[in-house]
Amino acid sequence: MATPGRPLIEVLNLEKDYVTGAGVFQALRGVSLNITEGEFVAIMGASGSGKSTFMNLLGCLDRPSRGSYHLSGQDVSRLSSDQLAALRNREIGFVFQGFNLLPKLTALDNVALPLMYAGMTRDERRRQAQAMLERVGLGERSHHTPLQLSGGQQQRVAIARALATRPRIIFADEPTGNLDTETSRQVMDFFSQLNREEGITLVLVTHEADIAGYAQRRIRFQDGRVVEDVTRAEVAA
């Protein structure tokens, strides 16, 4: 549970450097922002703007070089890699552009995978995974492998996997990048519904304005800094 009165995500002066052959590359140059529980945020920016780096930091896949990041009041930079893994498992769900399903596992086993790392028994895992697949409308396809499913279906399996441990935040990195317009619309509608009906916090990285239009708030990155942070109401105004 988030500490009362504090935002779910609190970022202050966040910086991230990468050491490359050509020297130190500053991917993030001081980012400060808050995201409260239940928000639906779109992060935009050109490639190289730092949005993916920011996303990796928020998703606890990486640690910042400087600055602080508090998730549910916990200082992420102080956590061990095991604690980060546990946090990713319990609090965070990922949806990727390339779906990132394990090709040799069935849809059911893919969805059940995070539950295995949560320490559930095989039967519990399967029951819960099946329920998740039904929720994304793929209850009938649980024994298909990803290659036997369409792109839209694969992304729904990935969403079911992200939801499996009932996290509070879902990070979606270009989730519609590999999908056609109609399928994209269905996926985005599902995300909106999750956010509206279950209060799941959604952070979406995209470079498409119409996809970003589903979100209530738009944050634009450029050269490692936030250059725009507006709500839909402000955009409309």
Add this chain to the structure above:
Amino acid sequence: MIFSSLFETAWHALATHRMRSFLTMLGMVIGVAAVILMMAIGEGAQVMVRESIKSMGSNLFIIMSGASTSGGARVPSGSAPTLTFDDANAISELKDVLAAAPVSSGSAQLIYNGINWSTSVFGTTPDYVVVRDWPMESGGFFNEADVRSGARVVVIGQVVVRELFGGEDPIGKIIRIKQAPFEVIGVLAPKGQSLDGRDQDDIVMVPISSAQQKIHSNAIRNRVRFIMAQAVSEKSMGIAESAITELLRSRHRIGMAQDDDFSVRNLTAIAETAAATTRVMSILLGTIAAISLVVGGIGIMNIMLVSVTERTREIGIRMAIGARRRDVLWQFLIEALTLSLIGCGIGLLLGVGGALLVGNLAGLPVSITPTSVLLAVGVSFLIGVFFGFYPARRAAGLDPIEALRSQ
């Protein structure tokens, strides 16, 4: 993370790449089978040598006529018997000697009821079976009186019983040895093979006096080619050996500067050498087999490294959805262990089967000991851990972002 899930995951990964898993396992299969087979053969050879040594009798000397040293113009060993019956008696009187028996040997044709059998005929005294620790199966051995009177009595070995008598009871029957009739008074218990591979049961024994009169026609009266003697204990072997040498030198009136006209051989020492040789051979076989086991282990490491590289993206995905480093480590370690242990299981079956086959077809003595089985399983387990650890640690050390980005 639940342990059974790890095995499930490992099994699934291995089953997905059947051919590769099989080939990787093959290294372990061959290694373990080789260890089991080689140790079975080595152990079997040792058991055989031990049994031969046991059948020989303990703390034995064989005293041969003629010098043992070679070189110069010498009479070949044993060609002119220098030892006498009295030498044997004198040796048996020594403090450190339990008994000594002169032996006159040769081969002869036996006939019973129209059946012929050629075998070796030993002329000796009752002390021979004492020295050799050779019990009777039925009947009795001849006594001192038989030796003194040159009685026509014979004691026969198992092979002779089988060849001449079939199912018949040989006791009391008359057989002809070189035409002379001898009465069978006893049957020797089976002894099996000697160290040099001869069948010790293909033999008959008669009083030495009778042998020299009727059978060993070229024998010089009261002289023998060799005497068997037994020391009272293993510790007294050394003292007994020098006492025998001393005694014979003085009895044969050999001057200080002259060489012995006899040679004393410590059979127990020879047997120990044979046992040591077998042991070395057995260690050598085991070592070669162990090397193939290690090579199998390296094969596992090789494939696991390939597998980690190939599955980098999978590792990234697993980490993103909550796998801790140790979960990834365990996943790959268990995979390596599963490979090595299944390989070990198959190798065990093949090794045991192969050993039994070798035992039956080639007639080699084989012996599968629990030690060799435990050793093979233990070593396979260690190999799985040892060669699985490095690739597993590599997998666990991957950076999740980099791993997710890889193709």
